[in-house]
Amino acid sequence: MSPTFELDPRLAGDTVVVGDLPLCRVLLMRDRRFAWLVLVPRQAGRVEVADLSEDDRARLWREVDLAGAALRQVAPCDKLNVGALGNIVRQLHVHVVARVEGDAAWPGPVWGAGRSEPYSRAELDERVEALRTALSLS
Template sequence: MLTVFALDSRLQQDALVIGDFPLCRLLLSNDSNYPWFILVPRREDISELFQLDVADQQQLWRETTTLAELLKDSFDADKLNVATLGNVVSQLHMHVIVRKRDDAAWPAPVWGRHPAKPYSAEQVAAIRERLRLVLTEEFTFVEG
């Protein structure tokens, strides 16, 4: 039986779809306090890293490190927070959060520190354009 990838409803509610790497859907958390990206492997019923086969584990790490390096440079990050937590959303997802010494929560974790401040359409367009300049041809943007 063929299953179709479905994004967890909480991620759909709290994030904007940017596009797809070969394995992962790239989301932007709709919180302009921080450039906060989320990679979600397009695999069904996966909540833990070890549930991915070895090839997918390696691909997830490649996509994570590629994204982190690009974000560090293009957003002039002081630090990147990279983690899989999944306490609220069990679907496997990797957070890649750009941190700056002057951000709203520095140096504390971003979770629960401040109410989310949604992006404007102009801010999202600017982030998409910034990413277009640095992402490779293996990334497919989803317009919206």
């Protein structure tokens, strides 16, 4: 029996679920300063992109492209940042962040930039619904 997919507790604590694409669970970071999605392939034990099959690697990058397009629709930006670091959370995940010149971390990385600012309930609901619509998940 193969192990089942479980979201790393640190990712679960820092995000809210937007929905599932064919490969990835799409998460929204709980920091209103940045429009920031995290894509996590729903496969147990994956740490590196190279751990995915060739077909799933291609699917991952297609889903990253979809996430970027959705972010640009919902939160127009000057630059999209895409990264798969995994130094703290080992579970394979890809960050897709819509950056605006002059944002709270510009021009540096968003990781560790100041204190996270939570969404209000209404802001969070609105952002998640807009992203679901843009990703055709509604």
